[in-house]
């Protein structure tokens with residue numbers, strides 16, 4: 001497993017781990033909070049799962065050798081999460097997509113960068129994953145700067161892919177060869 005602790009710009013440390021079913025309530029509360037804070041996520045803060053569904057999902061995710069859900073904690077508080085998703089099909093199993101979110105009060109401290117350091121090490125260590133892909137709202141400049149810093153490049157756009165508060169936005173598709 002990659003290094004799990006990263007020192008932030010303010011001297012604090014973020015520690016990454018894999019949540020299990022015991023973290024389900026905390027995870028749902030976190031997802032509700034970040035969804036309400038940012039218009040850049042598909043998640044708008046509406047909880048889509050019951051506690052039991054989330055427990056089962058996290059338990060299965062923790063066993064996924066090629067990805068799953070990860071969380072980051074500062075001083076024990078859950079302040080970010082990211083997901084690595086692969087296809088169950090052999091023919092596309094080497095492609096992983098990433099999605100991430102950081103609690104707004106922690107933006108700009110280097111947590112997004114720590115997530116990519118960890119996620120890229122994790123993906124490369126599998127020895128199976130070859131490509132990492134993501135999608136980002138075209139006006140999400142902070143996120144795009146982060147992705148470009150780690151080598152992701154735009155490969156195309158979905159026109160009007162996202163509909164947020166009455167406005168359609170393009171989604172930029174970005175790829176990185178691992």
Ligand SMILES: CC(C)(COP(=O)(O)OP(=O)(O)OC[C@H]1O[C@@H](n2cnc3c(N)ncnc32)[C@H](O)[C@@H]1OP(=O)(O)O)[C@@H](O)C(=O)NCCC(=O)NCCS
Nearest residue numbers: 038040101102107108109110111112113136142143145146
């Ligand atoms: C996008 C997001 C994950 C970035 O996380 P973060 O912890 O703020 O990222 P970092 O502090 O590591 O900053 C990463 C890079 O963003 C850029 N950046 C930082 N502040 C910025 C700002 N105010 N404006 C534009 N770019 C900025 C810099 O290039 C920075 O790299 P540097 O620290 O080497 O200069 C976070 O803002 C977030 O969760 N946003 C809401 C949800 C979201 O948009 N998720 C992504 C959906 S695709």
